[in-house]
Amino acid sequence: MIAYIVRRVLYVIPIALGVSVIIFGLVHIAPGDPLNAVVPPDAPKETVELLIKAYGFDKPLPVQYLIWLGKALEGDFGISYATGRTVSDAIAGGVVNTLILAVGGILIGTIMGCSIGALAGYFQGSWIDKLATGFAIAGVSVPHYWLGLVLVIIFSVELSVLPAMGMGPGGSTSWVWDVEHFKHLILPVITLSVIPIGIITRSVRATIAEILTMEFIQTLEAKGLKKGRVFIHVAMNAAPTVLAVSGLQIGYLLGGSILVETVFSWPGTGFLLNDAIFRRDIPLLQGVILVLAMFFVVLNLLVDIAQSLIDPRMNRS
Amino acid sequence: MKKNFGRRGRWALFVSTIALSAMLVIAPQATKVQAQGTLKVGMTLADIPVSFGQPDQGFEGFRFMGLMLYDALINWDMSQGDKPSGLIPGLAESWSVDPSDKTKWTFNLRKNVKFHDGSTFNADAVIFNFDKLLDKNSPQFSARQGSLVNFRIPSIKSYKKIDDYTVEFTTHKPDSFVPYQLCYILMASPTQWEKTGKDWNIFAKTPSGTGPWKLETLVPREKAEFVPFKGHWDATRVPKLDKVITIPIPDPNARTAALLSGQVDWIEAPAPDAIPRIKSKGFKIVANAYPHVWSWHLSRVEGSPWNDIRVRKAANLAVDREGIKALLGGYAVPASGHVTPQDPWYGSPSFKIKYDPEAAKSLLKEAGFSKANPVKIKAMISASGSGQMLPLPMNEYIQQNLAEVGIKVDFEVTEWNALIDLWRAGAKSPQAKGSHVINVSYTTQDPYSSFTRFLRSDLHAPKGVNWGFYNDPKMDDLLNAASAAFDPAERDAVLAKVHAREVDDAAFLWVVHDVAPRAMAQKVKGYVQAKNWFQSLTSAYIE
Numbered sequence: 001m002i003a004y005i006v007r008r009v010l011y012v013i014p015i016a017l018g019v020s021v022i023i024f025g026l027v028h029i030a031p032g033d034p035l036n037a038v039v040p041p042d043a044p045k046e047t048v049e050l051l052i053k054a055y056g057f058d059k060p061l062p063v064q065y066l067i068w069l070g071k072a073l074e075g076d077f078g079i080s081y082a083t084g085r086t087v088s089d090a091i092a093g094g095v096v097n098t099l100i101l102a103v104g105g106i107l108i109g110t111i112m113g114c115s116i117g118a119l120a121g122y123f124q125g126s127w128i129d130k131l132a133t134g135f136a137i138a139g140v141s142v143p144h145y146w147l148g149l150v151l152v153i154i155f156s157v158e159l160s161v162l163p164a165m166g167m168g169p170g171g172s173t174s175w176v177w178d179v180e181h182f183k184h185l186i187l188p189v190i191t192l193s194v195i196p197i198g199i200i201t202r203s204v205r206a207t208i209a210e211i212l213t214m215e216f217i218q219t220l221e222a223k224g225l226k227k228g229r230v231f232i233h234v235a236m237n238a239a240p241t242v243l244a245v246s247g248l249q250i251g252y253l254l255g256g257s258i259l260v261e262t263v264f265s266w267p268g269t270g271f272l273l274n275d276a277i278f279r280r281d282i283p284l285l286q287g288v289i290l291v292l293a294m295f296f297v298v299l300n301l302l303v304d305i306a307q308s309l310i311d312p313r314m315n316r317s
Numbered sequence: 318m319k320k321n322f323g324r325r326g327r328w329a330l331f332v333s334t335i336a337l338s339a340m341l342v343i344a345p346q347a348t349k350v351q352a353q354g355t356l357k358v359g360m361t362l363a364d365i366p367v368s369f370g371q372p373d374q375g376f377e378g379f380r381f382m383g384l385m386l387y388d389a390l391i392n393w394d395m396s397q398g399d400k401p402s403g404l405i406p407g408l409a410e411s412w413s414v415d416p417s418d419k420t421k422w423t424f425n426l427r428k429n430v431k432f433h434d435g436s437t438f439n440a441d442a443v444i445f446n447f448d449k450l451l452d453k454n455s456p457q458f459s460a461r462q463g464s465l466v467n468f469r470i471p472s473i474k475s476y477k478k479i480d481d482y483t484v485e486f487t488t489h490k491p492d493s494f495v496p497y498q499l500c501y502i503l504m505a506s507p508t509q510w511e512k513t514g515k516d517w518n519i520f521a522k523t524p525s526g527t528g529p530w531k532l533e534t535l536v537p538r539e540k541a542e543f544v545p546f547k548g549h550w551d552a553t554r555v556p557k558l559d560k561v562i563t564i565p566i567p568d569p570n571a572r573t574a575a576l577l578s579g580q581v582d583w584i585e586a587p588a589p590d591a592i593p594r595i596k597s598k599g600f601k602i603v604a605n606a607y608p609h610v611w612s613w614h615l616s617r618v619e620g621s622p623w624n625d626i627r628v629r630k631a632a633n634l635a636v637d638r639e640g641i642k643a644l645l646g647g648y649a650v651p652a653s654g655h656v657t658p659q660d661p662w663y664g665s666p667s668f669k670i671k672y673d674p675e676a677a678k679s680l681l682k683e684a685g686f687s688k689a690n691p692v693k694i695k696a697m698i699s700a701s702g703s704g705q706m707l708p709l710p711m712n713e714y715i716q717q718n719l720a721e722v723g724i725k726v727d728f729e730v731t732e733w734n735a736l737i738d739l740w741r742a743g744a745k746s747p748q749a750k751g752s753h754v755i756n757v758s759y760t761t762q763d764p765y766s767s768f769t770r771f772l773r774s775d776l777h778a779p780k781g782v783n784w785g786f787y788n789d790p791k792m793d794d795l796l797n798a799a800s801a802a803f804d805p806a807e808r809d810a811v812l813a814k815v816h817a818r819e820v821d822d823a824a825f826l827w828v829v830h831d832v833a834p835r836a837m838a839q840k841v842k843g844y845v846q847a848k849n850w851f852q853s854l855t856s857a858y859i860e
Contacts, residue, residue: 156578164574275363
């Protein structure tokens with residue numbers, strides 16, 4: 001097992017390097033001059049040329065990449081072209097805020113998804129199953145952006161029971177564990193959890209339905225085990241699948257909350273990324289994408305390891 | 318047993334969390350408590366503008382950071398909304414050009430002006446701030462700040478202190494537009510810069526200017542809090558509010574929701590289709606024409622169909638501007654030129670721009686075109702962008718209008734930042750791919766931005782932003798005469814001739830002027846929307 005873990009960790013290195021090359025390449029081939037983040041549209045050519053040199057855009061792309069990578073390895077993602085503020089600080093703040101959303105979203109997603117999925121799996125073909133399947137399809141189909149707006153219109157504008165935007169009262173600041181901040185969390189977390197609920201429901205339903213047809217279940221029932229005890233066995237067998245799906249969903253939620261964060265003006269990485277894209281703020285863009293991609297890589301690693309630990313049948317060697 | 322208890326505990330935690338969430342949703346929200354005199358503004362920006370002196374993020378950066386914290390030697394008059402906003406004395410009480418050498422300007426500085434940190438404003442502070450932008454060898458030189466504003470002061474050659482309250486500027490050649498250039502240079506405190514370790518990024522956390530507001534808190538991307546500077550040199554500009562909080566909310570729907578739910582008191586640029594709903598909820602919309610024009614910039618390079626004045630005039634007569642105004646919820650002014658008829662630079666053009674499709678058809682027929690044999694135009698437009706209003710529906714509306722008279726338009730839709738690159742490159746560049754139009758809306762706040770940069774032949778792209786390669790020696794003469802006219806009345810008269818000539822030549826396809834609608838709660842009182850890109854919050858208060 002230790003050898004497997006070491007090998008998996010070592011695999012992360014070429015994956016991370018590959019990801020960094022792709023990120024750097026994509027950011028640089030995107031249309032639009034990166035200096036648009038720095039200079040006004042009608043700045044004279046001389047100013048633009050001066051800044052091209054100052055920011056190192058006159059160097060060949062591979063050289064720019066190596067300089068960036070060298071600094072990134074030390075945790076230095078540079079200075080935002082647009083604001084002059086440190087990219088690492090911006091990312092650190094954004095990641096924490098996004099994690100709050102993502103963890104909330106995945107908690108609700110996993111709990112609801114597992115519950116609904118298990119019910120549907122157990123009562124396959126019944127109206128419960130049809131209702132759950134319909135709910136799951138709606139969950140994966142509904143656009144985040146639209147759902148967020150609808151929730152805001154209902155709960156913020158019409159009923160005035162929950163805030164429409166921000167992370168806390170009086171213009172959002174960093175997270176504080178109090179009721180006011182919790183209220184700001186509810187709508188974005190619900191919006192964000194809808195897709196994981198749908199996906200996890202479908203996966204759990206299919207897995208449970210499959211497990212229930214297996215011979216060992218009949219054996220357990222024949223041995224006279226109560227339904228509750230049988231369920232524990234079913235759940236244990238379904239756990240690796242649930243874990244894999246939930247792990248991937250956290251990754252998606254970390255990177256994919258850009259629309260939700262924009263709708264709710266939640267100051268996380270999605271909001272940061274949105275700003276960086278529209279302002280062509282290359283250091284910020286590269287830094288955020290790299291950190292999010294690395295989250296994904298690390299999450300996959302953790303899920304793989306956790307799956308091996310839970311299910312000894314998985315021969316990872 | 319222990320394991321089972323843990324599972325139950327987790328279940329209990331889950332149930333309590335759900336129950337608590339439900340209670341919070343169902344329970345009526347506690348009375349919205351708002352500090353008296355605190356105004357919360359939802360900006361369209363995605364981030365708080367930089368606070369170290371010269372702001373970023375264009376004119377909204379000036380509006381919600383630069384001109385709140387700082388003053389310039391010359392300020393904009395934002396105290397009234399009835400007539401176009403002009404220049405007024407700021408940190409300079411007066412200024413004059415040397416009659417014998419019109420490249421020399423003397424500025425007499427205001428005495429007894431204090432920065433927020435208590436230090437005194439004087440000629441040394443002026444020199445310090447210009448060195449910051451222009452002298453690469455000065456310790457306070459900031460390439461970043463220079464890049465944000467140096468393009469606005471192309472005439473300044475040198476500057477020097479005459480005495481503690483007198484500064485002299487020298488220009489490359491006589492240029493009466495100098496006051497319009499210097500009004501963008503904001504004065505930051507040299508003493509505070511010293512105190513903050515001579516680092517502009519640290520200075521930005523506790524900035525010090527002479528403006529009516531002091532920065533109390535700045536959380537990037539989240540909020541900026543401003544409190545009044547009671548020691549401001551102009552007693553009429555000491556803010557009435559206790560505090561202003563600016564919050565970046567780039568998404569228009571989120572801004573509207575934030576206003577309707579009472580999280581902010583004021584939003585910039587509500588979406589036109591949300592305005593009826595905002596009004597129905599008891600909020601007010603404040604709007605006023607300001608120096609802005611939404612137009613099509615026409616290519617005049619060889620082979621462009623716009624080289625025929627009949628086609629240019631036909632296009633200007635084919636657009637139903639009232640229809641576009643209705644599309645914008647009534648929040649626009651139909652354009653009959655680059656500036657509005659109320660502007661002193663409007664003049665008396667003989668070509669009357671109006672909706673007259675029959676006249677447009679006749680002109681096109683004369684030029685050899687018809688609906689069956691249309692003029693073919695390729696236009697570069699964006700889907701969004703600063704000052705662009707609603708570019709897609711507006712452009713589609715125009716496309717339909719033009720098609721009805723015999724001008725067939727194909728769009729090349731480009732992302733806003735990419736469009737800016739194409740604009741800089743010019744109509745002759747390979748990137749333009751033979752496009753005949755670029756749709757970038759413009760400020761008409763000062764003579765250079767309004768006319769010179771688009772019409773003078775020595776500013777053809779990429780040297781300047783004369784994108785369409787407009788070339789008219791008589792126009793060059795007029796523009797040069799305007800910058801050489803030092804009497805304001807005489808200068809305005811020449812600029813009126815520039816504008817009349819431009820309209821008579823149908824140099825652009827002019828569509829509408831924006832009126833910058835802002836939505837705010839009824840409790841916001843005292844605010845006067847100036848006919849300016851910049852606005853002052855000093856007169857506003859919460860009732």
